[in-house]
Amino acid sequence: MEYNFSDIEKKWQHQWTVDGRYKVKTDPSRPKYYVLDMFPYPSGAGLHVGHPLGYIASDVYARFKRLKGFNVLHPMGYDAFGLPAEQYAIDHGIHPAVSTDANIRSFRKQYDNIGFCYDWDREVRTSDAKYYKWTQWIFLQLFKSWYDRRQGKAMPVEDLVGIFEKEGNLAHPCPGNTATRFTAAEWKGFDHRRQEEILMNYRLAYCGYGEVNWCEALGTVLANDEVINGVSERGGFPVVKKKLRQWYLRITDYADRLLEGLEKVDFSDSMKEMQSNWIGKSFGAEITFDVYAPDTTPAAPGAPPTSHVTGFAAHPPGDPSLATHTTRSGITPAPHRLTVYTTRPDTLFGVDFMVVAPEHELIEKITSAEQHTTVEEYIAYVKSRSERERMAEKKITGCFTGAYAVHPFTGLHIPIWISEYVLAGYGTGAIMAVPCGDERDFKFAQYFNIPITNIIGEHFNGTEANPTKEAKLENSGFLDGIVMKDAIVFMIEKLEQKGIGTRKVNYRMRDASFSRQRYWGEPFPIIWQDGIAIPLDEKELPLKLPHVEKYGPGPEGEGPLANVPAWTARHLETNTMPGYAGSSWYFLRYMDPHNDEVFCSRAASDYWGQVDLYIGGTEHAVGHLLYSRMWTKALYDLGLIGHDEPYKRLVNQGMIQGSSRFVYRLELKGTHQVEERIKKTPVFITYGIRNIEGEPEFHELVTLGVRNIFNEPSLELDSIAVSTLHVDVNIVDGSELDTEAFKKWRAEYANAQFMLEDGKYVCGTEVEKMSKSKFNTVNPDDLVNRYGADTFRMYEMFLGPVEQSKPWDTKGIEGVHRFLRKLWRLFFDENKGKIWTTEQATPAELKSLYKTIKKVEEDTERFSFNTGVSALMIGVNELTDLKCHKKEVLEKLIVILTPYAPHVAEELWQLIGNPGSILDAPYPKVEEKYLVETAKNYPIAINGKTRTELNIALDATQQQVEAMVLADETVKKWLEGNSPKKVIYVRNKMINVVI
């Protein structure tokens, strides 16, 4: 009886589905475990062996937890809305719903081959109206909520209206615009439209007018995390800043909680760091400087120089920039103020100039008449530059405004410059520049010849800024002699006393842009009436996406929905939600996927709670993971769920890289005749020959070869070039090319000739990203057909740690396949048939079994599947050596194998006459008594130097060993006059006495 994996796997996959073995029920009487995969975007491209890695790992773990008695939720679905489907529709005229559906079907077909234990009854698709009804509903909850910073949680907007009517907004400054301040009376005086405008600025999902990342090629705006190096993440199209009306999520109000939440979840350090860097919390101070601006109108010709400049202290000698500026006429005090944000208020005495962003509103008010043209030109220049150029070039640019700020402690005037290195969107859009301590400020000062004040003495060498916090301050007035890091607090207190500065926390993270000018996404359940956004009645949900024939953008940057008359007639919002909307809460829907009354019943979400284990790639670090964490927190605040972090533990699977193979084609220059023949008969040289390219014998060797191939003994070659080409890895065995398959691979290679080494054509190799264009993809279907799903699953796990990236090598799969056949042979012999028996197992056999169970159980539990597979292999090898065919032993072995190779385990389970399914078998308990070891001679050493041996039972405890060793006569002699510091007992190796 042979191991016929393909029959076995088909049979059981079918049987399990028929029996509903993977159906999961909410059952509060049992402990739950929730294992979740990041659901895929159903793209049209086929799968390669890298894709299922995470799914296999989660499947192994889900099955393991099930055997251990947990009620395991392990669902799957599709993130079906998104740009590529729409792009495909534009290019091919196929409706996204149709192509998405087709893609999902082919996905499912490929995945089903591998034998996953998903409960498909719980499948969700974000593009399904039954699903996005609730995405829209949650959006409305966010729209109807605001973030109460005093309580640190989201609250209904109705409450906010009540507060405004009672006390205005003085206790709750407007997050959208801090300048908006009003009393209760004023609030009541506002008209409806104004009130709505104000409320909009508080909502968690709000519509605002702001600078966005506009991608012309995609015809939509993108969130910050969808823009990489100035181009779109999808497609790599250029992205520019543009002012547009957009929807946003007020994720910034959750910044602190998103940060704090990281402390109570089990994510990798690098993942936590990526998220906290993205949030980018920094502590510092805002400092306000008085600004003295010169006349902004040109002085009349011949007018006398004004000398009534007050408040200007004398300038330090040898300060040419200030000297020249202050002698100029036309400077008058003006009532302007410039607020900067700094993390280093301790360096305030080192400020040599100020820099404002080119978009800063103060510029037009303070620019001197003299500098007017220069400033205008500079701003025009900055506008002409794309985000991309700015990032790529990093040129030092800037210009002087002609205005000065006044130092609050020294009274010195500090020139105010404009430069693009200061970003309008961060902090106050203005900085105080301290060249001796900040590298950018230093370079700027150098470039524009601005004198540098040194406040850190010898720590500053004049050629490089030093951002230390450890130096003692000099030239710093009341801070002199204080170490910088201590001076920070001191300075802030002083600034607060003077009323010109305050402690301030800043975040890099911006509110998330939440609208797309696209078709294939969730419509917003919003109607616009006279500029007021009115939420659709929840009874009207889902607001279904209308069918369209054309997917082009609407007028004036609006989405395709603006071309649908029925849509615009109702004044419905024409934008759609971004790709991350549906994925921000899908883990909740799986808990209660068919509920029409509510997005997820409280009973279901209370039972299933957090995702215990979430598996997926790192690429969602700052997108999906952050958004879904925010949604969870908002839903928690509103009392809709009982937990505020969605994922308890996150595992990021590594990438499986491709192992590319190369062939080397000759490009010959010689007589016309030769070139013609090479065209018809391409010649490839093996790696060994190509490797000596450049050596003297290379030319001779190739010439000889070519003469042979074309049978022209006198042929001469002028020059030989070699081009390197990717070749399909599937026609290469290790590094040896299957030359016949190669000839069939491409029509133009049908007549190919090869120059070999040792009778083989050896390919070059390199590890690269797996991709179709590099011909290094391996299709899982092929491997499943050839070796079976069980082998494939085990091999993917055997490759190495799940979290680690590693290159794919198909050859090794043979080893795992051999293992499964070897296992089979413990039960059945090819000739004799059944060889398993019901005899009683020997202690040696049980010892081997329990050792294996212990190791596999531990490894599986701690997610070390590669060593788990190894342990199974060792177990089978040992039982084979022991010629153990006993059911008592084997049936336990296959239970622990089940998570890895469920099909063969089930088949054997049945064949040895067990009732029921192995999927429901209990996980075997380790009988420790069989692991007890027999006595063994140990070498005893003093300080590592071996002296003698002692017979000790292998399961003796440390104390027992110590007592025996110290009682030994020989040891006693050694120790005369010494007392042992320590007796170290090294299992299976030696006993070391340290004196």
Added chain:
RNA sequence: GCCCGGAUGGCGGAACUGGUAGACGCGUCAGACUCAAAAUCUGGUUAUCGCAAGGUAGUGCAGGUUCGAUUCCUGUUCCGGGCACCA
């Protein structure tokens, strides 16, 4: 530039809180079975010296702590990943 992570045989990788390297698999070599091949099985496989028993060196490099270091500390090189004018 900054912040993480890593470096172990020909290859993928083991080694749990320091315990006396290289598990397991691939590849490879030798042998058994076979007319032969495949499959299967057995044994060897870090390098080096030795017929052998055995010795010596060895976890990127240079030091340190320790009876003992792949594991801890300091410095350094290289590779991978993330961020990138965030004041």
